[in-house]
Amino acid sequence: MTRLKVLSVFALTLLFAPPLGAQSGAAGGQPAAPLPTYADLATLADGAPLVVRAEIRRQTTIPAERAATLAPGHARLLVEARTGALIAGTTPLGEGLRYLVDVPLDARGKVPKLRKRQVLLFARTVPGRPGELQLVAPAAQLDWSPALEAALRPILAELAAHDAPRRVTGVRDALAVPGNLAGESESQIFLTTEAGAPASLTVLRRPGMAPSWGVSWGEIVDQAAAAPARGTLGWYRLACSLPPRLPAAANLAGDAAARGLAERDFALVIDQLGPCERTLPVR
Numbered sequence: 001m002t003r004l005k006v007l008s009v010f011a012l013t014l015l016f017a018p019p020l021g022a023q024s025g026a027a028g029g030q031p032a033a034p035l036p037t038y039a040d041l042a043t044l045a046d047g048a049p050l051v052v053r054a055e056i057r058r059q060t061t062i063p064a065e066r067a068a069t070l071a072p073g074h075a076r077l078l079v080e081a082r083t084g085a086l087i088a089g090t091t092p093l094g095e096g097l098r099y100l101v102d103v104p105l106d107a108r109g110k111v112p113k114l115r116k117r118q119v120l121l122f123a124r125t126v127p128g129r130p131g132e133l134q135l136v137a138p139a140a141q142l143d144w145s146p147a148l149e150a151a152l153r154p155i156l157a158e159l160a161a162h163d164a165p166r167r168v169t170g171v172r173d174a175l176a177v178p179g180n181l182a183g184e185s186e187s188q189i190f191l192t193t194e195a196g197a198p199a200s201l202t203v204l205r206r207p208g209m210a211p212s213w214g215v216s217w218g219e220i221v222d223q224a225a226a227a228p229a230r231g232t233l234g235w236y237r238l239a240c241s242l243p244p245r246l247p248a249a250a251n252l253a254g255d256a257a258a259r260g261l262a263e264r265d266f267a268l269v270i271d272q273l274g275p276c277e278r279t280l281p282v283r
Helices: 003-015 038-046 146-160 233-239 256-273
Strands: 050-061 074-088 096-104 118-125 133-135 141-143 168-178 185-193 200-205 212-216
Touching: 038 146, 038 233, 050 146, 074 118, 074 146, 096 118, 096 133, 118 146, 146 233, 168 256, 185 256, 200 256, 212 256, 233 256
Parallel strands: none
Antiparallel strands: 050 074, 050 118, 074 096, 118 133, 118 141, 168 185, 185 200, 200 212
16 A cells, blocks of 8 residues: 555544544653643543553654644644553554554644654554554553553553443432431432443531541442542542532422532532543543
């Protein structure tokens, strides 16, 4: 296949693919890229059938007229790389890989030189085209480092666990019930998840004690369940998916006081989860 035909095939593939991109790092005069957050890496890993470490061997700039949806200040490259290691996924890969990626131009407006750069790719295979990959997000090529891989591997292990929390898609129902003592109450908030897996939040208030909450990732609502630690998959599923306020349609409380309590308890959860911080365009 001639190089012009290869470029045409990849241009056609890109038209039906998600936006592609790269984190360019410090090469080519660019400032060092920010360290990806837990949410960045979890989002990339969760959406990628394959995670591959590779070394870039060759790059070809695709003419702008062939690079549909190219953002200003970027260049679209056809990258040829050598497989270093399959970090996640079960699809066999050969020694050579090819994929498209959009990279920002350097400070001089030039295309950065990526040859010999070690990269981490979050990708899927292209059906019927051995050796071709399709990146899954605008920042699905990251500059590889031992520290980056060390941060990623625990996330991959969490995602692969049989009891891994499913993706949260919304809030189904919320009900707050006052207790017998002044200041005592319990709120149960049932979540919707991908594939309908059960998940719920429980918020407890007791007189003279700080309110506490926890999440249950199963059929049984466990009042002893704890809040997930920041930087875990359970935290990510909640902090990066829950709405900022309790949807009014989900609040099943019958009177104004109970409805207000459910809203405050949901707000407590959101506040204690903290923000879903991102530094990359991975969504």
